[in-house]
Amino acid sequence: MTAIVRVGIIGCGMVAEEYATTLAASPLVRLTTCADADPARADAFGGRHGIPATEPGSVLDPNIIDLAVILTPPHTHHALALEAIAARVPGVWSEKPLALTPGDVAQVVAEADTAGILLGAAPDTTLGPAFVTAHEAVRTGRIGTVLSATATLMSTGLKRWHPSPEPFYAQGAGPLGDMGPYYLAALDELLGPLQVHAATAHTRKVRTIRSGPAAGKHFTAQAPIHIGALLTSADGVPVTLTASFDAAATRTPRIELQGTRGALVLPDPNFHTGDVLFAEYGTFTWEPLPPTSGAPRMTGRGMGVIDLATALTQGTAPACTGARAARVAAVSDAILRAAARPHRALLTPPHQHGTAHAEGTTTIAKESTR
Template sequence: MKPVTVGLIGCGNISAAYLRTAPMFPELAITCCADMNAEQAQRRATEFNLRATTVEALLADPAIEVVLNLTTPQAHVPVGLAAIRAGKHVHTEKPLATSTAEGRTLLEEAAKAGLRVGSAPDTFLGGAHQTARKLIDDGAIGTPLSGTAFMLNHGHEHWHPDPAFYYAPGGGPMFDMGPYYLTNLINLLGPVAHVIGATTSGFAERMVGSGPKTGEVIKVETPTHVTGLLHFVNGAVIAVTTSFDVWQHRHGNMEIYGTEGTIVVPDPNRFGGTVALAKRREPWADMPLSHGFADGNFRILGLADMARAIRSGRPHRCNGDVAYHVLEIMEAFGRSSDEGRTIPIESRCERPAPLPARSVLGDLD
């Protein structure tokens, strides 16, 4: 197939992971990059043999078919809308937006223009999570009934060079890491019907611990501990906690409990890991992985899938409907906590189509 031509906007920390992986996927041709910091764009361009340009010039380039939007969350929708108005498809880092109102505007404008919106995370396409999906679909644990999902740490300020946006509105552990967990749960179980949530903030301020801003104090303006229950359309109830207030813990990332057994799912922020299964009272067994994309960081896989979908006309897996559903769920935790009630989830999405069990590089259909 003819590669889809991509221009990257946002040359910060995560862009290197995307650009390192891009050459693995012949579906993609990333030709240029832009950033509001021209020096940063030039550094990435030199490092990965790209053309550095301005955002305005990138959007005006008729050769660019897709904008890969790796800006900070607060800029996802403004940059996405600019790309759509320039006639480009958009694939954005997570979350899709910082509010459902913004996310809805982005999807509506894209639909009017006949353009696609894609969104990270794509880790649920990794071999470990596709294996867990297949086991659940094949009835290995019977009917899913309940489960747990935990993302617990003490925030990113100890390693990230410029972490303030993690503690601004639209940040926090749910909007930062929640998309990995919620998207994978939708991959495994389908859409969510309603949410019960509670939120707190354990620390009023954070201090930057590395890089040029070491010692700077960040004001916390968003909840840093978010917990609650997801009631899925299929009847399963999953307890979820995401936190930047925890120093140490012993919880696993994700477990799903069914009528016939339990499955342990590895870190949704990774493509691989160990999937373990226990049938009723039988001992635990580590399961062989049925899918590829498990032995590395394939953090551009969702865009590669979207590129193939653009060429073939099929739906893409990391699509705007899934990302919007995740966004509404994340927003609902805060609403539930503030309003003291269960929040119905109005949107619905289809479970993304599973990858074929034979899936390897160059074979995503």
């Protein structure tokens, strides 16, 4: 491995610009090439960053790059990751999700392990100073023994501002598939592996685009748009997760942990920064925690790539592993399977199953992630 880790980006859309900005600030990595299914977009991206553009297949050459960064649409991640592993590129990083199904994620992880390829996967927001500070507060017992946790994503969805929101409502997407990995990865890091016990789902299927040239156009949501789930950690900590694209507004904390000595509120796990609030037991007064001494100064999407590059050069394990991506995928899949299986609710008469809703259904079920 050379002192400078050569990085090739596949997928030159909006998020690639954020990655390129973060990578440019690190002396460890150098962006050397890029590719996109749209050659014109790759050429434009390459021109902005002073690197050559090439075909997607040509990027995956260990003579050219040491680390492949996959930023293409989600349905392409599985095949591209396997292609990069087969080409023996030493390191492979994928935006979330690593693949659309737990089985495909497991395949990528297994192939990388067999080939001796270092595999990393988004989200990398758990490397940001906000999460590092929160994690340190939990690890050192600042809030005591964790008693419970809540994670809440309440959004109006993308139809209000995105000109082409349909892919975000497709099967496998929705609030759980699109934004859920940020919340589940944070909970996994804070509390350990999660188990799914129950889930509900509700979908208003007909959506209307609110901006751009297609404003007023109707489309059908394929993924559940409001999901509630009951999870537990390996230590038995109950976790309530809500993920919705049907919220008008909210003041609910994104992630909140309750402990025997105090409570902790984390900022939006979709971002690397923000205040971490702490309230000592019984005070009801929230104060921001100062950043821990180990918190990084540099932030931005692409921190995980730099961490993976560090692991490549130093022979260490990356922080945002494929194994974590596999656990997140398994939990997401278990939530959807639990929500899809009608089951008698505890507070309804024995002969009633589920509760009908306008344009959707609610179900309660138990589902294992194993």
